[in-house]
Structure formats: structure tokens, C-alpha cells
Amino acid sequence: MATSKKKNAPSEPSEKSGNTWSGRFDEPVSELVQRYTASVGFDRRLADYDIEGSLAHARMLSAVGISDGGDLAAIESGLSRIRDEIRNGEFIWRLELEDVHLNIEKRLTTLIGDAGKRLHTARSRNDQVATDVRLYLRASIDDIIRLIHAMQHALLDLAKQHANTVMPGFTHLQVAQPVVFGHHLMAYFEMLKRDVERLSDCRKRMNRLPLGAAALAGTSYPIDREMVAGQLGFDGVCENSLDAVSDRDFAIEFCAGAALIMTHLSRLSEELILWMNPSFGFIELADRFCTGSSIMPQKKNPDVPELVRGKAGRINGHLVALLTLMKAQPLAYNKDNQEDKEPLFDTVDTLTDTLRIYADMLTGVRVKQDAMRNAAMRGYATATDLADYLTKKGLPFREAHEAVAQVVRLADNSDRELSALTLPELKKFSELIDNDIFTVLTLEGSISSRNHIGGTAPAQVRAAIGRARKWLS
Ligand code: ARG
DSSP: OOSSOOOOOOSSTTTOOSSGGGGSSOOOOOOOHHHHHOOOHGGGGGHHHHHHHHHHHHHHHTTTTSSHHHHHHHHHHHHHHHHHHHHOOOOOOOOOGOOOHHHHHHHHHHHHTTTHHHHHOOOOOHHHHHHHHHHHHHHHHHHHHHHHHHHHHHHHHHHHHHHEEEEHHHHHHEEEEEEEEEEHHHHHHHHHHHHHHHHHHHHHHHHHEEEEEETTTOOOOOOOOHHHHHHHTTTEEEEEHHHHHOOHHHHHHHHHHHHHHHHHHHHHHHHHHHSSSSTTEEEEOOOGGGGGOSSOOOBBBBBBHHHHHHHHHHHHHHHHHHHHHHOOOOOOOGGGGGGHHHHHHHHHHHHHHHHHHHHHHHHHHEHHHHHHHHHHHHHHTTTTHOOOHHHHHHHHHHHHHHHHHHHHHHHTTOOOOGGGSHHHHTTOOOOOOTTTTTHHHHHHHHHOEEOOOOOOOOHHHHHHHHHHHHHHH
């Protein structure tokens, strides 16, 4: 319990440990503790945003007269040199300097002397890191939205080619009613559209400046937070200093949005995998997205969609990690928050790669139209149309349902399609059935009758594609 024998003046970094904050300590941390507490191994990816934030802070310090113009010029040239060193891979990252913030600050001080030490006036790493992460995530969201749009374009192109391609629509994975493949694809367009809206909404709440909160309570210097917010492209400032340094809601919201995107991509992956199975045989994926087996020469495995399905689990894990990270934290900043970065970075990386690969993979989907059509023929997919036909002629729907069940039974027993039954055979089930039934029982008849907004009629699918293109432009 010796606090009096200080080896360094309080404001000087300890030469022994290299730490910026160790003035009050008697012994350096052990190597293990250093490694355990350091984040520089992963938070160095925030460097560009850290520098951007520091430049805005330095300009504000100078504008309000907390520092002078000489300091600002030196800081600007020092940080720009550091940015180049980092980009060129020449920057030496030091574990003993803990994180990205202290590494950059130390290098700045080496380059420009005392002006570098004055940069941290009216600021803390707590509001600094909160700002960096918001800047990083804001840029990531913009990238991700661009990638979703690219994937949506690929979906639209494929949907347009297949606005007339008949396939079975499924419920319970059993043939239900015919749809066109373009309609099926457009369902995914809608999911991704909601995903974009969700991320844009999350971006709005994220786009507030924490700087100025300092460690937790604000600062006694006459800072201009609005000026810093304006420089960094934030829509405003975080209203409460305690919340500003401790809030990670934006990271959780982002991960929730990301988990939902991965869930959508995982559902599509599951379908691609099923459709590629020879029992379906609906599609082929381009070879570059598949691999073979080391033992079974005939295999072509859909590895990429399988991995997307698997990685969806990993992203869900990151969301749960962040929720758990926050759930018991008292105000304000706690070191726990350092653990926000790896799940967040991995979420961004995984999602970015997945979207990029998906846009490309969709352009390489080869559709086997005959197989899709045959599958729709096999499952009595137009049985509902027959029931609707009878209902429109006056039979109560429940009775029509029962009559058609009997028709299906006959077709099944005699191994025929509904449309292969003869009129006299059909009439046995209901006198209301006439010759016009045969158009109703065709796949095309069924599809084109669902001719309202949101329905699978090819004309409606084309209209939906048109609206989607407009939304994207
Ligand atoms: N590396 C830290 C983090 O990511 C920066 C903030 C450290 N603040 C502190 N008071 N130790 O959260």
C-alpha cells in the first residue's frame, strides 16, 4: 500500500513501463496482465477514425482558444504523417501502449513534442473510443448498404429472367400452389429491403457525437461540441455525458440488424442447397462456389451456401455476446466495453464477405426450368384452383374443399395429373364442373389468375420488379 514513492512526475509517462497513466503506480503490470488488458491487437483497425476524431478535436481546441494555432499546425502535420505510416505498414504498434489511442498519441509526441501531449486536453479515452467506434460503424453501415443493393440488383436480374418460370410453391415443404421463380426471388428482395431500412434507422441513432463527455462528467474547458460534431458529420451531440461514454446500444442494434440479414441469407442458402440436391434438381450453382469430395468423385457440394448458413450462427453469437456484455454494467465507462470490438469487427467482416459473395453467386445460378415445372405438376398444385372454381359457381368453400379432396384421391390412385382426368370423371364429383375447368387446372391458368398486387401472376411480378428498381435508384 505504498502510494507516496512516485517514480515519475504525475504528468510524465513512466519510462519503465512505457505506460501513459502509470505515474501513480509502484510497479509495472506483469507481461501477462499487459497482454490481457491490451486491445491494440484488434483496435488498431480504428486508427483512421481515431485520427479523424483527434483532428476535429484539435481544431476545436484551437478555435475556442484552449490551444494555440501553432499546436494545431503541428498536430495536423504529425497526425497526417502517422496516418501515412500506418497505411504503409511502417507504424510500430507497441503492446505496452495498450490501445490504438495511446499508440498514436505516443508517436505524435515523439514527432512533435509537447503539442502532442496537449492534444488530450478536455478529452478522455472514454469519449474518444466511443467516438471512434461510432465513426467506424457508420462507415461500415454505408458499405454494407451498398453491398445489399448490389445483391438486390442481382436478385432483380434473375427474377426478371424468370417471371414466367413455373415452380411449386411450398408450405410445410410440401407442394402447395404453383408460383413463378421470379416471385420466389422477390420475396428475398423484400427481406433485404427491410434490412436496409433497419440499418439506415440504426445509423440515424448512431450518428451523435460522444466527444466532450470526457471521462464521464464532461469537462471544465469551454469546449464547442457542436463544432466537433459538424466536422465529423454527426447530426448532433450525445445529450448526457454518462450515457455518451457508456452507451453501446448502437453496436447492439447493428448486430441485431446484421443477425437478421444473415438469417435471411441463411434461409436462401438452405433453399439453394435443397434445390441443388438431385431430388429437386431445380438449379446448378457455378463451380466456383462449390467443392468436391476427397473420397467421392461424383460430389459437387454447395459449400458456400452451407457456410453462410453456418456463419449465421456465429453472428447470432456476437449479438448475444454484446447484449451480455452490457447487461450488468453500472454507469459509466467500464473496461468491459473494450470487449465490444472483436464481435463487432467480426460481424462487419463476415457480413461484408457474405454479401459480396452472394451477389456474385446469384449471377451464376443456372435454373433448370423443366425440373421446376415437373415438380409443380407432380404435387396437384392446382387443387385449390379447382376448389375456387367450384366456389365461384356457388358451392360453399368447405364443400368444394371436400369434393376436390376426392378428385385428388382419384388422380393419385390412377397416377394422373388433375388436368389428365376426363370431364365425365370430374363431373362425378360435381355437376358444376364444365369444360372451362381445363384452363383453370393448368399451371399457367393458376398463376395468371393470382393477378393482384403481391400475387404471383407474371404481370404482377414484372410490376414488382419495376417498383423495386425504382426503389433502388
Ligand atoms: N481500449 C479502451 C476500450 O476499448 C479505450 C478506453 C480506455 N479507457 C479507460 N479508462 N481505460 O474501451
